[in-house]
Amino acid sequence: xxxxxxxxxxxxxxxxxxxxxxxxxxxxxxxxxxxxxxxxxxxxxxxxxxxxxxxxxxxxxxxxxxxxxxxxxxxxxxxxxxxxxxxxxxxxxxxxxxxxxxxxxxxxxxxxxxxxxxxxxxxxxxxxxxxxxxxxxxxxxxxxxxxxxxxxxxxxxxxxxxxxxxxxxxxxxxxxxxxxxxxxxxxxxxxxxxxxxxxxxxxxxxxxxxx
Numbered sequence: 001x002x003x004x005x006x007x008x009x010x011x012x013x014x015x016x017x018x019x020x021x022x023x024x025x026x027x028x029x030x031x032x033x034x035x036x037x038x039x040x041x042x043x044x045x046x047x048x049x050x051x052x053x054x055x056x057x058x059x060x061x062x063x064x065x066x067x068x069x070x071x072x073x074x075x076x077x078x079x080x081x082x083x084x085x086x087x088x089x090x091x092x093x094x095x096x097x098x099x100x101x102x103x104x105x106x107x108x109x110x111x112x113x114x115x116x117x118x119x120x121x122x123x124x125x126x127x128x129x130x131x132x133x134x135x136x137x138x139x140x141x142x143x144x145x146x147x148x149x150x151x152x153x154x155x156x157x158x159x160x161x162x163x164x165x166x167x168x169x170x171x172x173x174x175x176x177x178x179x180x181x182x183x184x185x186x187x188x189x190x191x192x193x194x195x196x197x198x199x200x201x202x203x204x205x206x207x208x209x210x211x
Contacts, residue, residue, distance in 0.1 A: 056176075068145055075148075126152040133158055142169055 056064070097105060129152045137144055142165070151161040 068148070071149060125154075129155060129158045133162060136162055140166055142166060 097108070100108060130147060130150075132155075133147050133150050133152075134144055137146055140162075146165050146169070149161075149165070151157040
């Protein structure tokens with residue numbers, strides 16, 4: 001049984017960063033958000049309603065990259081803790097089985113099989129919902145990396161989380177458009193003094209902290 005958990009460790013711990021490998025990263029290896037294509041150091045998104053192209057400043061792009069990097073680190077830490085918990089449970093389970101009668105072991109194994117089956121079904125559901133979410137994000141012109149912070153409990157939860165993320169993203173884009181139309185120059189917090197926040201920083205940060 002311990003060998004099964006050791007094998008599982010090699011599958012669980014490595015984190016696939018391929019989705020975040022597109023383009024240059026201004027944050028020292030942290031992922032760059034692809035909001036519709038663009039060159040290194042700038043990010044362009046099409047506002048389909050107005051036909052305008054929005055360019056993120058390097059500072060804004062770096063901030064978004066940093067948020068994604070923090071989310072990845074948080075997820076890795078959570079997975080490692082969960083795996084350690086499973087190892088501890090495996091040791092406890094071995095001790096428990098050693099004290100069981102044949103009938104108790106049979107019942108225990110039956111319950112374990114049912115739990116594993118339910119878990120696999122949840123994982124399948126999550127993969128299917130995530131695939132659908134990626135298509136929805138693409139249709140809406142949203143960065144595909146936002147799929148990493150959506151809620152995949154069920155279809156309704158997934159749709160609601162997409163709507164919430166889209167709302168904040170659209171508002172940030174609209175604000176950037178308005179700032180550029182007003183006076184030429186970067187949106188507030190883009191290239192200004194070091195103490196200024198980026199546009200919608202608090203709201204974007206809140207979304208990335210929801211997991």
